[in-house]
Amino acid sequence: MSKIINNRRRLPFVNHPIQIKYLSLVAVAMFVPAIVIGGCLYYLIWQTVAYQLAIPELIFQTLLPAYHRVNAILIIALPFVSVFIFLLAAGLSHRIAGPLKRIENELDTMIRTHNFTHVLKLRPGDELESLIEKINQAISAAQGKK
Amino acid sequence: MQVKKFAKMLLIALPILLIVIQILWSPFEKPEKLQQALRRWAGSMETVFRHFDFNQKNALKQWEEKIFSGKVAYWVDFGGGGGFVHSKSENTSSAIFRRLKFDPKNYPILSWKWHAVRFPQKEGAQDQIAGDDFAARMYVVFLSAFFTNIECVEYVWDETLQEGTILKSPYSDQIRQLVVQSGPVPEHEWVSENRNIAKDYELLFGKPPERKVAAIAIMTDSEGTASEAEALFDDIRIGKDGV
Numbered sequence: 001m002s003k004i005i006n007n008r009r010r011l012p013f014v015n016h017p018i019q020i021k022y023l024s025l026v027a028v029a030m031f032v033p034a035i036v037i038g039g040c041l042y043y044l045i046w047q048t049v050a051y052q053l054a055i056p057e058l059i060f061q062t063l064l065p066a067y068h069r070v071n072a073i074l075i076i077a078l079p080f081v082s083v084f085i086f087l088l089a090a091g092l093s094h095r096i097a098g099p100l101k102r103i104e105n106e107l108d109t110m111i112r113t114h115n116f117t118h119v120l121k122l123r124p125g126d127e128l129e130s131l132i133e134k135i136n137q138a139i140s141a142a143q144g145k146k
Numbered sequence: 147m148q149v150k151k152f153a154k155m156l157l158i159a160l161p162i163l164l165i166v167i168q169i170l171w172s173p174f175e176k177p178e179k180l181q182q183a184l185r186r187w188a189g190s191m192e193t194v195f196r197h198f199d200f201n202q203k204n205a206l207k208q209w210e211e212k213i214f215s216g217k218v219a220y221w222v223d224f225g226g227g228g229g230f231v232h233s234k235s236e237n238t239s240s241a242i243f244r245r246l247k248f249d250p251k252n253y254p255i256l257s258w259k260w261h262a263v264r265f266p267q268k269e270g271a272q273d274q275i276a277g278d279d280f281a282a283r284m285y286v287v288f289l290s291a292f293f294t295n296i297e298c299v300e301y302v303w304d305e306t307l308q309e310g311t312i313l314k315s316p317y318s319d320q321i322r323q324l325v326v327q328s329g330p331v332p333e334h335e336w337v338s339e340n341r342n343i344a345k346d347y348e349l350l351f352g353k354p355p356e357r358k359v360a361a362i363a364i365m366t367d368s369e370g371t372a373s374e375a376e377a378l379f380d381d382i383r384i385g386k387d388g389v
Contacts, residue, residue, distance in 0.1 A: 043292070046292070047292065047293060050296070051293075054210065054212055054243055054245070054287070054361055054363075055214075055241050055243060055285070055287075056285070056297075056298040056315075056318065056320070057315060057317045057321060058212055059293055060317040060318035060321070061317050064318075067293075067294070
């Protein structure tokens with residue numbers, strides 16, 4: 001099977017609805033557990049420490065400054081983490097959406113030009129390798145029959 | 147036939163006898179959770195939720211201690227026929243507390259006896275933290291869904307501030323202090339307090355308490371003034387009515 005060497009896509013986005021679908025799925029699969037688990041841990045840790053400290057003066061004197069500091073760090077860090085997760089989701093979804101878009105384009109070209117000698121190619125890291133291989137084999141077999 | 151009858155009676159009587167012995171005299175410590183469950187179950191009938199008379203040497207066993215700055219000595223002392231908690235702070239600050247869970251609407255009355263032996267020297271107090279030293283104070287800590295909303299009513303005994311003075315803790319606005327005793331009293335004279343927690347909460351926070359009480363605590367501290375303080379506490383009682 002052919003691969004396009006040193007020809008990575010510059011942007012991890014293609015104009016195809018399947019990428020939006022996969023992007024949403026991957027993003028939700030990353031964000032929702034992170035928010036649920038992170039939120040539970042956040043609540044549990046603060047409440048447990050506060051429970052152990054028990055005396056309000058001690059809580060407000062020692063725990064509250066730490067709580068404000070952690071919140072400040074989170075406010076600064078969370079946008080960066082969110083962007084990172086979004087880009088990661090985009091990259092992962094693109095590995096499926098990218099070759100799908102390519103298959104569609106190549107097949108469109110073949111149908112339009114009636115040139116079935118064309119070989120479908122993948123970019124490094126793309127998924128659907130076996131599918132493209134089967135399509136190429138099918139095209140070759142069809143060519144052989146002719 | 148007689149032997150069979152006797153055996154049957156013994157089978158019924160023996161467990162009952164064992165239960166009675168267990169109730170009247172138990173070599174083991176009664177499980178706290180069982181006691182709490184029984185109290186909750188019988189809560190509506192009970193007049194007194196808890197009474198700490200400190201008449202046993204190990205009366206502070208189930209009280210926990212939290213140290214702010216140096217350990218205050220808290221011990222059960224005996225004199226005048228019964229036990230009491232004796233606290234002594236030498237430039238230190240720590241509290242002992244007891245976790246409890248009760249609705250102040252059901253058990254609004256907190257009563258206790260106390261005696262301030264020695265007051266922290268506040269004359270030269272420079273800041274609010276130094277002014278926050280008290281010979282004796284009683285905490286009522288209210289539960290909250292998250293720790294930032296925790297609220298606390300503190301009854302304090304101050305040397306100079308007038309009775310009825312309301313103070314805000316220098317640590318948080320959610321800790322309100324009410325001066326319930328002022329100045330020294332003669333030696334060996336116990337002062338009795340009888341406070342309605344729900345009413346005092348309303349007085350201090352301007353709204354009725356919505357949450358349950360999570361703990362009560364007692365404290366003697368003198369670290370802010372780098373001085374010494376000493377107090378006695380006895381007969382802490384939580385109930386429906388006053389003593």
